[in-house]
Amino acid sequence: MLDTLKARIYQGKQFIKDIENAPMREQFRGFPVLKKGIDTSVCEGICPTGALNLNPLSIDMGKCTFCGACERACKAIDLTNGYKLASTSREKLIVTPETTYEDYLKSAVEVKKEIVKMFGKSLKLRQVSAGGCNGCEMELNACSNVNFDMGRFGIDFVASPRHADGIVITGPISENMAYALEDCYKSVPAPKLVILCGACAISGGVFQDSEHINREFLDKYPIDLYIPGCPVHPLTFINAILSYIKDKK
Ligand code: SF4
Ligand code: SF4
Numbered sequence: 001m002l003d004t005l006k007a008r009i010y011q012g013k014q015f016i017k018d019i020e021n022a023p024m025r026e027q028f029r030g031f032p033v034l035k036k037g038i039d040t041s042v043c044e045g046i047c048p049t050g051a052l053n054l055n056p057l058s059i060d061m062g063k064c065t066f067c068g069a070c071e072r073a074c075k076a077i078d079l080t081n082g083y084k085l086a087s088t089s090r091e092k093l094i095v096t097p098e099t100t101y102e103d104y105l106k107s108a109v110e111v112k113k114e115i116v117k118m119f120g121k122s123l124k125l126r127q128v129s130a131g132g133c134n135g136c137e138m139e140l141n142a143c144s145n146v147n148f149d150m151g152r153f154g155i156d157f158v159a160s161p162r163h164a165d166g167i168v169i170t171g172p173i174s175e176n177m178a179y180a181l182e183d184c185y186k187s188v189p190a191p192k193l194v195i196l197c198g199a200c201a202i203s204g205g206v207f208q209d210s211e212h213i214n215r216e217f218l219d220k221y222p223i224d225l226y227i228p229g230c231p232v233h234p235l236t237f238i239n240a241i242l243s244y245i246k247d248k249k
Helices: 002-011 069-073 101-107 113-119 135-142 175-187 199-203 214-218 234-247
Strands: 032-034 052-054 057-060 076-078 123-129 155-157 165-172 195-196 226-227
Touching: 032 057, 069 076, 113 234, 123 135, 123 195, 135 165, 135 234, 155 195, 155 234, 165 175, 165 199, 175 199, 175 214, 195 199, 226 234
Parallel strands: 123 155, 123 165, 165 195, 195 226
Antiparallel strands: 032 076, 052 057
């Protein structure tokens, strides 16, 4: 008993106290800041997912794997360590030289009163890995560890869709997972949320041209939240959910 207490005192509090303002390491590749007037022709054909458009200059965070190739090649592109990347609008994920991180944070997530009222205190999510590489899935696991401790905000992953308020999709939705995904969605009681997590889920990512994916689900059902990344960092995920279900006003 004494040894346990000693260990607890020695370890201290391991969770990140202020998760909404948690520092991120400098090397993290996050929100892109684009500069006008610099020759970007060196980036021609460099982007593996077609996220980078050179004329006019823009980066689609829904397609971006944050690989850093364009940043290394060209001074017009700076992948900052801004990790709050989520949006309720697919269009807003497209960043142009006019988009500042401050403006993006203010407008990217549209907070709806009914969502805050319904899910603000408790949100249970079922995760569906629909053909991903396991990168996003591992980071989602990390959201519940002692460090990020997502459960303290009432947000948890649950084992059954029948106990869930929504689904979190990772992966590009492979043909083999298309039926299972829809089945899972139908098993979640209404009202329910659909959250796309990672470049694969949002756009197909590096698998977008594969003939073995089937993304019809996304045309059939409304999407509530898009969370970019490859993989999605736990701070990105937790802050995305908090920004959607908590009204800060
Ligand atoms: S960081 Fe994103 S936009 Fe740049 S090359 Fe990689 S995937 Fe393309
Ligand atoms: S977005 Fe990237 S990390 Fe996530 S499943 Fe796809 S390839 Fe893996």
